[in-house]
Amino acid sequence: MKSKDTGKLGFGTKAIHAGQSPEPRTGAVMVPIFQTSTFAQESPGKHTGYEYARTDNPTRTAYQECVASLENGKYALAFASGLATTDTLLHTLKSGDHVICADDVYGGTFRLFDKVLSRFNLEFTFMDLSDPHAVEKAIKPSTKMLWIESPTNPTLKIFDIAALTKLARSKSVLSVVDNTFMSSYFQKPLDLGADVVIHSITKYMNGHSDVVGGVLITNDTAIYEQAKFLQNAVGAIPAPMDCFLVMRGLKTLHVRMKQHQENAIAVAQFLSKHPKIEKVLYPGLESHPQHALAKKQMSGYGGMISFYVKGGLVEARAVLEKVRIFTLAESLGGVESLIEHPAIMTHASVPPENRKKLGISDNLIRISVGIEDASDLIADLNQAIG
Numbered sequence: 001m002k003s004k005d006t007g008k009l010g011f012g013t014k015a016i017h018a019g020q021s022p023e024p025r026t027g028a029v030m031v032p033i034f035q036t037s038t039f040a041q042e043s044p045g046k047h048t049g050y051e052y053a054r055t056d057n058p059t060r061t062a063y064q065e066c067v068a069s070l071e072n073g074k075y076a077l078a079f080a081s082g083l084a085t086t087d088t089l090l091h092t093l094k095s096g097d098h099v100i101c102a103d104d105v106y107g108g109t110f111r112l113f114d115k116v117l118s119r120f121n122l123e124f125t126f127m128d129l130s131d132p133h134a135v136e137k138a139i140k141p142s143t144k145m146l147w148i149e150s151p152t153n154p155t156l157k158i159f160d161i162a163a164l165t166k167l168a169r170s171k172s173v174l175s176v177v178d179n180t181f182m183s184s185y186f187q188k189p190l191d192l193g194a195d196v197v198i199h200s201i202t203k204y205m206n207g208h209s210d211v212v213g214g215v216l217i218t219n220d221t222a223i224y225e226q227a228k229f230l231q232n233a234v235g236a237i238p239a240p241m242d243c244f245l246v247m248r249g250l251k252t253l254h255v256r257m258k259q260h261q262e263n264a265i266a267v268a269q270f271l272s273k274h275p276k277i278e279k280v281l282y283p284g285l286e287s288h289p290q291h292a293l294a295k296k297q298m299s300g301y302g303g304m305i306s307f308y309v310k311g312g313l314v315e316a317r318a319v320l321e322k323v324r325i326f327t328l329a330e331s332l333g334g335v336e337s338l339i340e341h342p343a344i345m346t347h348a349s350v351p352p353e354n355r356k357k358l359g360i361s362d363n364l365i366r367i368s369v370g371i372e373d374a375s376d377l378i379a380d381l382n383q384a385i386g
């Protein structure tokens, strides 16, 4: 089904059908893995629409159409990782341009901006985006992009996407939202005014911890054309097998997200009451400082929880070593539950003084609540916390 024809359909129907129809020659119901690097031409320049697989591949086309439809966007482009997506999108800028970026972003995004792209004379300001007036003050004539991540990784701060994207638009600044933590199911940044949405598809969108990938989605034809040019010119594309796997994962996104959330609420409530836990960060808890905003701009609260254990590294390390069902590993968004230590693992590339300011301390633990039985997850955390 062409993604443009799926507009009025429900999310689950789009997840299963958008961009996908039986293969015309054989009737194969699943889009085949077109494991080919090139496509035959009848005469020079006369081809089926596919010529070389970096430029386009039918498995990737189907996957891109499906993601565009899920995010309520016109166009989507897929890349080899979340960071390859970010890097390619940043190639639309030029030397001297300024980017305002949320301070509490995924450590790898910070590293790409601070350690790699800054060498090409792109200027970055990392700041708390909670106050749109402060953001407005930080905008200068060279500001070309506002990079929003909400909820943030790992402290789950929520930024007002509608207010920030409106401000960006009024100043001709391109707004980008990293929607990885919510997935297309719980948050629709394009509907809230964003110019571009990106995902690390590695997480909830694929959902099975077996693919690294990324995607960007936009409604803007000019941005799409630039990014499409760069997808081919830079070449950080996903393999056909990975496109197939992500499409398979997407078919259950709505079912998985509901279960991630149900389990996360139960786990967050358990942690909030535990005497050895100092504080729980989960947007679905009324104690979360931006709970009302989360309720307004998201249709759910997702499956990510961060919490502070009482004590320091010794106490945190004990929990991380004792879990049996949770796996101690980086990443998130898979059907299995993961646990990690942001300061040592995912956010080690953030300088210690920034980590301190952001609350990424040695007693902070982040969990990605999977879709196992919630009672088993709670029992596991209970025995590990002791």
Ligand code: P1T
Pocket (backbone or CB within 6 Å): 081, 082, 083, 084, 106, 108, 109, 149, 153, 178, 180, 181, 199, 200, 201, 202, 212, 213, 214, 330, 331, 332, 346
């Ligand atoms: O790993 P990759 O697919 O390149 O995606 C990078 C990325 C981008 N944005 C967010 C919000 C992310 O969380 C990530 C990757 N994050 C982890 C690996 C992690 O454990 O937090």
